[in-house]
Amino acid sequence: MFLPVTGHDSDRDEGGETGRRSRALKIAGIALAGALVLGTGAAGWAYWHLDNNITGVDIDDALGDDRPPKPVTTPSPSAPVLPGGALNILVLGSDSRSGAENQRLGGGDSSGARSDTAMVVHLDAGRTAATVVSIPRDTLVTRPSCPRPSGGSTAVAYDSMFNDAYAVGGPVCAVKTVESITGVRMDHYVEIDFSGFAKLVDALGGVTVTTDEDIADDDSHLHLKAGTHHLDGTRALALARTRHGIGDGSDLGRIGLQQQLVKSLLEQVAAQRLLTDPARLYRVADAATAGLTTDTGLDSLAELTRLGESLRGLPASEVRTVTMPVVRAPSDPNRVVAKEPEARELWESLR
Template sequence: MAAESTPEPGTPGESGTTSGEPRWDGPRHRKERGSRKGLLIAAWMAAGVVVLGGTGAGYLYFKLNGNIKSVDINQALGTNRPTKTDNGSENILVLGSDTRSGANKKLGGGTDDGSARSDTAMIIHVYEGHKKASVVSIPRDTLIDRPACTDTKGVTHDAASAVMFNSAYSTGGAACAVKTVEAISGVRMDHYLEVDFAGFEKLVDELGGVQVTTTKAIKDSDSHLNLKAGTHTLTGEQALGLVRTRHGVGDGSDLGRIQLQQAFIKALVEQVKHIGLFTSGTKLYDLANTATKAVTTDSDLGSLNALMSFTNGLKSISAADMNMVTMPVQYDPSNLNRVIVSEAKAKQVWTALKTDRPIPKSATEGTATGEAAGVVTSS
């Protein structure tokens, strides 16, 4: 099938690109599109906060319950999907939402047109027994064949070839994003969580910041980040800058940014374990209120009771129990601003998730990395 001729979605006010464009100088010279990636990292932490929010009753319960937005993924996708595993393991697609309306407008820097993009995606595989998890990041710049899909409003969208992965969400929202991930991986997504970056910033602030250690100085005017090497307690604004910085570390690519996001997730998970949520009922409620406002879930998780039950099964998973990898990719030889799937190695990843086994180290050896590993660690 021929490559799609329409431009890839970019930041409002900027032109998009296609895989057929002239070759640029490489990842170090990529233009910052202000994509505000990594916002999905709040989802795991938000879920844990919601579990604790179940201590409330009456009005507080109904208020929190009313905050949760949900979409009926199963209805939109129908029955033509990968087989659901029945051993207690679960796969959750977590997306970061870059909406340009409301509170997000000043953070996104775009127009108040209500548009939204998902510039970060992670598959969280929770193993049988819910003691360990693997997290697979999918780079937004991966060129893929997007399947035909029907969104939650019943609108059908045509298939497209050689388009960026994040076009799935901008084309057909959550349902098309899930459909695309399942088509790429052959792995059934049991649940869906989406986090917007305005909620992410507020959550970090309400947690009192998140402590990280930078092994190198990070300075990026595009993401308004200026950190010396050393230990820092990041505010929400700084955390948002860290997880979206591209020029400040590594080779300047999305892959480097993903490595920062993965390091920050681990720091965030550890932070939640040490902030003493039970010491203040008011703080607990504020966190739960912000968390439930920040997430959109699939309809199976679309109530406080369902979300509490689900996240209760995740709370024993610590940062040390999380194996974080990036979907195996290589830079596209015809356009170094894009990546393509390393099919043989990616198959090792998907087979591991399907069979509920650890992802082998060989799956990611020799793949593109972004060269930012070890720049940020949990303190």
């Protein structure tokens, strides 16, 4: 005869509940570990993807020593530690039609590319101020002999359109031409194409600009009334490219719009607080690196991140935008040449 032993039943229940809790904790631990592994894998993939968005060009090797010297500064022992020395970066917006998206945004399928926009960005040693100098694409210059990507060299060209340098010899010739006319060494090179610019603006949620006059440009497909507008990437690109619908139709009017876009985008980035929104930060980083070409000193996510971190203390209000002083070219009223001595004095201030 067996008597019920209720204590044993109670022990089995407790053991079962403890076992269930133990199993639940194990499952939760496994799930957490899996999430961490997946998260680490996703982060690794995201880093790899962003890193591989960037195309690098070895400009230093191509140009060798035939360029302006790097400035040498000897800091005082009592000087404060700065984020880095002064830097000069050539930033180009290329009108490349490579790829379906660039063809759509560029309005054609012609081969080759030219530098649609050229800016020399000077960052001071403390990274608390910057000067952005626009070089009109219609400037007539003496283009130096440049190494060709396929071998050999181009001939020296006199009274050549500035933006032809890129078309003839790519980024290397663009850098060499800028260094030739400015006497300033370009520490870095950054190029973004049509598609990359439009994607960046969209990732930032658009950009707000104010126009002082109506714009009607069928070539860039842009029609805006005077006033303040919030533009998506496609319309912002059209604004950066428009020239026939404003002022006298020259490149100088377009440069003013491009400089306004730069300031507005900097303010947009500063207001976003991207570090608190990882998903949006990734979208912006993906857009910023898409269609991006740099020199080999900036062609990795780590190097771009270091540069970006050094600019944390740079407010948009301390970014000065100017245009290289120019006058109408005596040989062609549709072209300009550097105005001296004003242009030389401007470049000397950036060395």
